[in-house]
Amino acid sequence: MRYLIFSDTHLTPKYEPKKFEVLKDAIQQADTVIINGDFWEGMACNFNDFITSDWSKELFPLLKKKKAIYLFGNHDKESLADSRTNLFSDKQMKKYSFKSGKNTYFVEHGDFILHLPDLPTFLRVILESIENIIVRVLGKVFIRFAYARFNNHIKSKILGKYKEDEFLVTGHTHFAEIDLENHYINSGFNHYGISQYLFIENGKVTAVEKRY
Numbered sequence: 001m002r003y004l005i006f007s008d009t010h011l012t013p014k015y016e017p018k019k020f021e022v023l024k025d026a027i028q029q030a031d032t033v034i035i036n037g038d039f040w041e042g043m044a045c046n047f048n049d050f051i052t053s054d055w056s057k058e059l060f061p062l063l064k065k066k067k068a069i070y071l072f073g074n075h076d077k078e079s080l081a082d083s084r085t086n087l088f089s090d091k092q093m094k095k096y097s098f099k100s101g102k103n104t105y106f107v108e109h110g111d112f113i114l115h116l117p118d119l120p121t122f123l124r125v126i127l128e129s130i131e132n133i134i135v136r137v138l139g140k141v142f143i144r145f146a147y148a149r150f151n152n153h154i155k156s157k158i159l160g161k162y163k164e165d166e167f168l169v170t171g172h173t174h175f176a177e178i179d180l181e182n183h184y185i186n187s188g189f190n191h192y193g194i195s196q197y198l199f200i201e202n203g204k205v206t207a208v209e210k211r212y
Contacts, residue, residue, distance in 0.1 A: 003100065004030030004066075005107065006197035007171025008189035010041040010075060015054035018212040022195040024062060026208070030199065033066040034096060035089065036171045036187055037073025037109025042080040043118070051084045060088040069096055073172065074111035074118075101203020103165045105185075110170030113154050135192040143194075147175035155182045167205075169198070178205055 004026055009019070027033055040050045070089035072078045078094070085092045095108040134142050150173035158168055162183040169185045176188025176196040185205055188196025199206045 001100065002029070002031045002199060002201040003034060003098065003105075004032070004197060004199055005034045005036055005169060005187045006190060007036035007073070007109065007187045008038040008174055008191060009035075010038055010044075010189075010191050011050065011055055012041050012045050013049045013053035013055075015058070019190065019195070020055075020058055022210050022212045023059060023190065026195075026197050027062045027066060030066060032098075033063055033068040034107055035063070035068055035070045036107055036169065037071050037111070038075040038171065039070065039073070039088075040076050042076045047081045047084070051087060056087060063088045064090070067091075069093070071096055071107060071109055073109035074116070100200050103167060103203040105167050105169050105200060106162075107169045110154060110172030110186075113157050113170070114150055114172060116150075116172075131192065135194065143175055147173050148177075151175050151177050151179075151184070151186055155179065155184050158182075158184065176207055176209065178207055180205075 006023070006026065009023070067090040068088060070085055070092045072092070072094055095106065097104060097106045154170060154173070162168060167180070167183045167185055169187065171187045171189065173186060174189040175186055177184070177186045179185070185198065187198045188209070190196065193212055195210045195212055197208055199208065
């Protein structure tokens with residue numbers, strides 16, 4: 001069984017063909033897909049506008065074919081959606097666990113461990129516009145500088161919690177990382193022209209990063 005885990009796509013009603021092609025390629029390589037939160041951007045649009053957008057024609061059928069498991073995040077809270085989450089996923093929840101090889105993986109978005117403040121809409125739009133430019137120019141250098149500390153915070157919170165063959169997988173921080181020593185894995189994000197995701201198969205974790 002090959003699992004695909006991706007998070008933080010922050011989709012809006014605006015269809016992005018290049019982002020779709022990257023996600024399509026990843027989804028088609030998997031047996032099971034786990035969407036680990038912030039799938040759509042609930043701070044920039046309402047659920048109805050997203051669910052009726054062109055994403056429903058292109059992306060949703062691919063996810064349904066893989067019986068996608070959808071975990072809610074802090075930008076796409078359960079309270080913002082309705083039963084139409086069934087259009088792109090078979091199961092919806094806040095946490096999910098599965099076994100691969102000898103290992104057990106506990107998957108959640110990460111906002112219950114690391115609480116980041118919800119900014120006013122106007123300020124968030126301004127900061128995201130600036131961040132978009134910086135990430136496209138500096139890429140990993142900026143991402144590490146800005147976000148690595150959030151992963152370190154999560155790791156400090158889970159210290160000693162997991163057994164030798166148990167690992168926590170989150171998104172949320174936008175910093176992709178595989179730190180098996182500390183039983184922590186982060187799937188990164190799919191935004192600002194960068195696509196990051198994980199494949200887990202037979203207990204082996206592989207991180208992928210592409211530009212779009």
